[in-house]
Amino acid sequence: MVAQGIPEETGYILFLFAATIALVIVVRIVISPKDPRPTPEKRAPFESGQISSGAGRTRFIIQYYPYILMFVVYDVIAMFLFAWALNLRALGAAGTLPILVFMLVALPPLAYALHLANRRENW
Amino acid sequence: MGNPIIDLLTNTYFLEIVVFPGLTSIAILGALLGWLERKLTARVQLRIGPQYASPAGGILQMFADIIKLLFKEVTIPEGADTFFFIMAPVTALIIGAALLGLIPFAPGIQIANIQVGLPVFLAIVTLSPTLVLLAGWSANSKFPFIGGLRALFQQTAYEIPLWLSTLGVVMVAGTLSLTGIVQYQQNSGWLIVPQLLGALLFIITSTAEMERLPFDLPEAESEIMMGWQAEYPGPLFMLVQGPAFVKLYAFSALFTTLYLGGYLGPSPIPPILWFFAKTLLVIVLIMLFRSTFPRVRLDQLLRQGWTTLLTLSIINIIIAYFLVVGFPAI
Known part of the structure; x- marks a missing residue:
């Protein structure tokens, strides 16, 4: 067909x-x-009944920018875990060692980045 | 081969796409879910809710609303990027309907039975905050723009815990196929028992992904006037509201498939009724969140998403690991 x-x-x-x-x-x-x-x-664009002023697409303070940077890095890392999880029964405990090392390398920088991103004076 | 139209109307594939679980049933169930949400929220808040549109508790109210919205005037705001302004909600609706093609509703009733159903579902879902930002940016107005940016930030908070909470199911069931996950539960019981923490995380993060209270920051009515939906005129507003209910239906169906055994159930009642009973239970639970919880702030959501939810999802992976490999002898 x-x-x-x-x-x-x-x-x-x-x-x-x-x-x-x-x-x-x-x-x-x-x-x-x-x-x-x-x-x-x-x-005219809606501005709560006021007469709208200025452009709609203005510059905007992206105060949570560190979270976006962390997302770009760690979202990709989270994908790798699926390949490991799917074959967990076949790999067993021995196949988990590389992923454990991988997480030990990846998580301390995340903790430090979170420490910096959660500080209000850096926003 | 007789009459081609008769052949077509009795073709299984045609019926699956057009009638059930495809487009027609999605439209009708989406409208009924809209009624259920309004009625349930009203009853929880000691109001009456929709009442006049039919003899039975205003059950036809959303159909009346759809017909009204469909034939209203279209007013595009000045300076808006018309193409993206119109295509963003249309694409969001297509994405929402595509999710339901992956769900196994009963043995054999599934449009696309693919081996990687779960990652495909989550990957399609990932596109929707980008469309929200596009809709907010193209409207050339301030409230939609703020709403679109909020959707982008909110995605960074819930996306990784959402993926990692389903990782526990993949580890225990050993497959990425949604049908395979249901068949695994046939032998070993519902996955909500070993994966209780994962189920809890999944329902929290999927509520955030659906932009429903307590996480409806991109469309907070009382702060930024429906956010990214503020500038949409009648028929387009219907297209904007549609994906919300389609995604509610799809995520409840995914929760049922992953944690509540999908279509499995004792024999006299057919599998499809079991599936819808469980899905309706999850839908009512998520609707009760809306009518009871207050809205969180964006910085609270980001902080909790990156600390509490992420830590709990890693703990959930560790639990799932020991369930599969076995506890170490001490």
């Missing part, structure tokens, strides 16, 4: 999907309200 290109079922599924979306769009065109000339107030 794959050799013949798109199978028949997939064609029907795509047709039903497209037909549903087309129906919604057509009914929307007929019955939903439409404002040809929206006023500037209507299009």
Whole structure:
């Protein structure tokens, strides 16, 4: 069936999907309200009823930046543990020694980074 | 081969994708979960909740809301990046629905039975804070921008404990396939018994991942006005709200699969009903979090995520290790 290109079922599924979306769009065109000339107030960004001022995409203080740096490093390390965990029965206690050394190398820097990141004066 | 339309409508694969556990059932269950959440929260807080949309306790309220939202006017804020503003919630909805394709609902009822189901589920989930940041950035407004940044920071707090809490299940069951994990529990009992700490960590971190109270910082209504959802007009707001309920359903189904034995249960009741009974229990538990707990602050979440949750998940790995390899003789 794959050799013949798109199978028949997939064609029907795509047709039903497209037909549903087309129906919604057509009914929307007929019955939903439409404002040809929206006023500037209507299009302004929401700022709790105040007149909005300045750009929306401003510079922002990223005070928790150390956590992001730690995440970039340790999220990848956490992935390696899955390969070990999957084969734990086959590896046994002997195969755990490298992962133990790995964790002993990886965790003290994490503790030090946390110590620095949790200090309020560094934010 | 007779009539092609009859063939199509009785095709198992078609039925799985379009009817159950695919798109139609996700839409209906998502709307019903929205009603359940509103009704349950109202009852806990001594209110009445949805009442008028049907004879039975307003159960059709969310369907009425969907129809209303679908045909409202679309107003894009000035200076917004229209393409990303619209595509971010659409992509989030696709991601949420893709999660449910991996769950084994009953023996044979599973869209994608792949060998690495659990990491694929978690990897797909990882994309959603990026989409939240994209939605917040493209709106060109201050509240959505702050909400998007909060989603990014929140991810750094819960992501690693979420992965490591499921690692205990992988170690004990010895497989990454979700069907394999359920079959392991058929022989040796539910994994919530040896992995109680892991189950607790999983439900805390998955609540944070779903952005539900007490961790709904990116969309805190009372602080930053729904955060990244603030600028979305009617039909797009429906698309933004949809993934929240789809992800609640998907994560409760994953919790059931990993820790509560999935579709396993005594024989007279069919497996699919066992699965939905357990999933509903988890959903109600997570909804009760919402109606009882106050919201945490961002720095509290980051600090607890990187200290308490991470330490407990490493302790959980050590427990799982000794369960598999055996306790050392002293």
